[in-house]
Amino acid sequence: MSDKIDGLTAGGIAKAVSGRRLTAFEAVETSLARIAAHDKILNSFTDVTADRARARAKAIDAAIAAGKPAGPLAGVPFAVKNLFDVAGLPTRAGSRINRDLPLAPRDAALVERMEAAGAVLVGALNMGEYAYDFTGENVHDGPSRNPHDPTRMTGGSSGGSGSAVGGALVPIALGSDTNGSIRVPSSFCGIFGLKPTYGRLSRARSYPFVASFDHLGPFARSVKDLALAYDAMQGPDADDAACTTRPVEPCLPSLAEGIGGLRVAIAGGYFQKNAFPEALEAVARVAKALGATRMVELPEAARARAAAFIITTTEGASLHLDRLRKRAGDFDPAVRDRLIAGAMIPAPYVDKAQKFRRWYRAKVLELFRSVDVILAPATPCTAPKLGQQTLELDGVELPLRPNIGIHTQPISFVGLPVAAVPVPLQPMPIGVQVISAPWREDIALRVAFALEQMGVAAAPAPRGL
């Protein structure tokens, strides 16, 4: 992939653009050319906003030529999961039904913040219908495909985000994570992903799924790029009821502070039992590099996952109840049948799940008094084949789809920040969750950066293109 931005990170592009060694227009054209060349295979984009991107890039170049300050992401092409509002597009959220919505009048808050930092939106990305998915498959738009082996899944539901960044079509993408939808595609596609603390980044003008658990966050091919994007998107927003009023807490300045003094532990029990050897190998490599030997138990993790499952299926059903009545035939059948079942869960079970969440949160916070970081697999396996229906875990054949997220659900259930770091195993990469206490994204990113510097974590060049 030898072209104008070959080998450049998002930070490198921004530096070159602000130093006038590269224009934003050239950076954007290069990304558009990569999309044209490779997205027939990857199927990661559902909309390419080429005209808008070219106009925006020209405006950035003109501003720089006029001596105006360039943003920290000047000229950096990025794309967003198609549940983010993009002015002029219907926010399809992976569905057929939403294509009938009026065109979005304004960009999502995070798109505006990325562009305020100089980044340039080049399109919207494929995703599982209504984000109720861990595979990256979509019956309406076709599956997004894994950049390291196009016969394999990207993971979901932010499948296009994983594929576009893993395939180096764009250096940064945004996605959402309700139960694992940033961390799973990061793992399968071999890239870095950040699921921040619940409430950290504004969800304003993005299409929801489960209000209790919905998070938005970035994907990138390096930790510095992840931090650049994350820092650009922080800040309160009254348009999202769950968004924190905490001030911006930039992570980029502390990335290289190292891991000295940090107490790192490995998640035991539940997180060691339900995993293929490659998932445990990846955790072991990361633990060894960090000198971590202590095992800790997240209490009642299986029950936490169960409670997350119940809250997800019922809040999802509530969101789509009317569409289930009026347009049931237009859903992905698998999503429809899960949502209908979700509508039938008795309310006391949901209340109990939210009470259990309170209990579990207290126990997890207690754990973080004696550790700073917990390591766990991001997925139980490397990317399965497209269309695969089952996987065998601990000798038991289980349905694949719900079990891809068994290691991510107990973590997002209580909104902990996680940097998903890719371990470049052969033939397929796999991710590890670097989990920190609420509001300590800085620690998770510092550890991820140290792992990248040590060569233990890296986003491999796309192997399947």
Place this chain on the structure above:
Amino acid sequence: MADHLDDYIDAVASAMALPVEDAWRPAVRANLEVSLRLARLVDEFPLPDETEPAGIYSA
């Protein structure tokens, strides 16, 4: 139990005006069985009566 669950699906679908076509029923039922199994796993965990749910509302 099997019949009870089918009866339950019929009753709730009717009460909530949710369509469940015959072709969908096995998958809806399978999903409901998994969900109820997981819900019972949470339900059987003893919690003090005073436990607050983890909602995010603040006045």
